[in-house]
Amino acid sequence: MMPVRSTTTAAQQTALVLLRTLVGWHFLYEGYFKLLRPAWGRDGEPLAAWSAAGYLKASTGPLAGMFHALGDAPWIGALDTMIAGGLVLIGLSLMLGLFTRVGCAAALLMLAMFYVSAIPMSGLPEPRAEGVYLIVNKNLIEAAGVFVLLLFPTGQFAGLDRWVRDMRRPQASMSEVQA
Amino acid sequence: MTLTPEQQALGRRNFLKVLAGTPALAALGTAAAVQGPVRGGPVRLGFLGVGGQGRALLTAAAVGAVPGGHAEIRALADINPDQLKRATDLLATHTIVPPAQYATWQAMLEKEDIEAVVMAPPLWAHADIAVGCLDAGKHVLCEKMMAWDVPSCERMRDAAARNGRVLEIGYQRNYNPLYEAAFAGVFDKELLGDIYYVRLAWHRNGNWRRQGQPPWPEYDPSPWGYPSFEHLLNWRLYWKYSKGLFAELGSHQINIANQVLRGQPEAVSASGGVFRFKDGREAYDHVYATFEYPGGRTAVFSSIESNAFDDYYEMYTGTKGTLILRREVEALLYSEGDGEGLTGLEIAPRTAGAAVMDASETQAGNRASSPQAQAQSGPTMVERAESSRREIRQFCAAIRVGAPLACGPGKALESARACITAHDAIAAKTRLEIARA
Numbered sequence: 142m143m144p145v146r147s148t149t150t151a152a153q154q155t156a157l158v159l160l161r162t163l164v165g166w167h168f169l170y171e172g173y174f175k176l177l178r179p180a181w182g183r184d185g186e187p188l189a190a191w192s193a194a195g196y197l198k199a200s201t202g203p204l205a206g207m208f209h210a211l212g213d214a215p216w217i218g219a220l221d222t223m224i225a226g227g228l229v230l231i232g233l234s235l236m237l238g239l240f241t242r243v244g245c246a247a248a249l250l251m252l253a254m255f256y257v258s259a260i261p262m263s264g265l266p267e268p269r270a271e272g273v274y275l276i277v278n279k280n281l282i283e284a285a286g287v288f289v290l291l292l293f294p295t296g297q298f299a300g301l302d303r304w305v306r307d308m309r310r311p312q313a314s315m316s317e318v319q320a
Numbered sequence: 321m322t323l324t325p326e327q328q329a330l331g332r333r334n335f336l337k338v339l340a341g342t343p344a345l346a347a348l349g350t351a352a353a354v355q356g357p358v359r360g361g362p363v364r365l366g367f368l369g370v371g372g373q374g375r376a377l378l379t380a381a382a383v384g385a386v387p388g389g390h391a392e393i394r395a396l397a398d399i400n401p402d403q404l405k406r407a408t409d410l411l412a413t414h415t416i417v418p419p420a421q422y423a424t425w426q427a428m429l430e431k432e433d434i435e436a437v438v439m440a441p442p443l444w445a446h447a448d449i450a451v452g453c454l455d456a457g458k459h460v461l462c463e464k465m466m467a468w469d470v471p472s473c474e475r476m477r478d479a480a481a482r483n484g485r486v487l488e489i490g491y492q493r494n495y496n497p498l499y500e501a502a503f504a505g506v507f508d509k510e511l512l513g514d515i516y517y518v519r520l521a522w523h524r525n526g527n528w529r530r531q532g533q534p535p536w537p538e539y540d541p542s543p544w545g546y547p548s549f550e551h552l553l554n555w556r557l558y559w560k561y562s563k564g565l566f567a568e569l570g571s572h573q574i575n576i577a578n579q580v581l582r583g584q585p586e587a588v589s590a591s592g593g594v595f596r597f598k599d600g601r602e603a604y605d606h607v608y609a610t611f612e613y614p615g616g617r618t619a620v621f622s623s624i625e626s627n628a629f630d631d632y633y634e635m636y637t638g639t640k641g642t643l644i645l646r647r648e649v650e651a652l653l654y655s656e657g658d659g660e661g662l663t664g665l666e667i668a669p670r671t672a673g674a675a676v677m678d679a680s681e682t683q684a685g686n687r688a689s690s691p692q693a694q695a696q697s698g699p700t701m702v703e704r705a706e707s708s709r710r711e712i713r714q715f716c717a718a719i720r721v722g723a724p725l726a727c728g729p730g731k732a733l734e735s736a737r738a739c740i741t742a743h744d745a746i747a748a749k750t751r752l753e754i755a756r757a
Contacts, residue, residue: 162341166348173352179361179388185717188357189388236341299340 154298160286161235161295168248169232175225192221200258208258227251238300245291252284362392363716366434368425368449369441370398370407373463377438378407380708382414390716395420397428399544400552401535425449429456436719439463442555443562447472454479459486461715465567466736473736477729486718488725489732491575495710498651498702499576502643506653507580512638515581518619519635520573525628527597529554557601564603565623566739573634575727575735577619580636584734585611587753590745596626609742650701
């Protein structure tokens, strides 16, 4: 196994992998929870099946028309499954460090969509939301974090991408030898 | 293969790097599985016996049978087609499409994909139906009293344990926010001091006999054990099917008294008879019983059908105070011996539909009113129907996430045993020991 050529220190790599793992869990659990429903909380409260329809119909901003149309689409059920499944796959990618760059790109795209669908422009508290935001909200901050992850080979620092790379490398070496 | 310690350490590091994220995924995933939500939609319910009480439970379930709710009403069963019609009419008022309907519980279980049965048939049928449903793998919410005799109660308890299914016995007081508040604010804090005397009263002035017509003139309920429609309609008045006032009224109050006094009575003396309505009924229209609890504590129960002045209430008298829980909707707390006399209880609904109670010394205005004076017009602290709604909801939660039962087989068996023994004491005309489990 070859060491990764990098100018980053071990501490920097650890921090980046930690960030990736936390973001990954966030995506994974969000998707898992959406796929799980209908469900029940441990307190005995039923949780209805999840759908993005309400969120989409309430969206604001420059792409509101498109989101509203999506919310009313007859295939909203399929879209719900795609969103929840996408969240799970992205989460697994980031947590396991597998196809990490693809996972980061998909996460960035998804967060961008979430952000654009509801850009906080009022600067006032929103119902059922903690905190108060003006332009910058947690989606945007998480997107910035994922953007950073996209620029570093964190899957090579730690993750199954190392295993994928090592699986490929011996074959290349053999072909080089034969050549 | 021989590896140097350095090579082994390198191999371990490389392996852990490859698996980065996996330990965290496993740990967080386990936490999510243990702490997080449980997959499952509304509980698919079948209702069996949709007479008066059955329809009250059906109404309560209908409130929860909404998108994202806790219950789904899949089927109804009743041997009386008129009751099924009334039940579907009731569901229509909740804009619920009439579910499948059956005459028997066996047919309902055979045809319908239901998880649980909510049953309110005549008392004598409880055990056979509940055990049948439990053995079929269904959860059961059975209207009180648990069963007609103690062996039948034990059969139900054993069937629930054997099949690993929820068996809840529906005593509405167990789900009543007022009683919940009374336990949290008074009994658990022992505000009343030592309770030596409990007064349980359920007084009515009227004929228990119901009037009604069969679904059609030739309707014959004999296949189900009732020689005539009159027996089916007025099953409460005949010993074959009923334990009379002790089962239908007294067991509600004994069930809570057992909880307050933290145990079941050891013995009971009782008297009673058919004194007013000598119309061929067997069930007594007046009963009186004295239940002896451990530690010299006594609960006296009376139920009469000749005077309603006392109405119905439970009065707990302790060395420091008295709590009266009246008509399931009102609580009055009195301090003992300090000259102030009356202490008001304030029950305020919380967001989740529960209640909080604050003992207040400021409600001197209530002092002039005797409990009797307020018996027919007292303020309502809770809505009685809320108890049934919570009953259904908690039953569903017990099935889905193992929420604790308000009145499982053990608690229900204790109150049934006391009431059945009281019934026997009248016939025996003697004081009877109450068997322990």
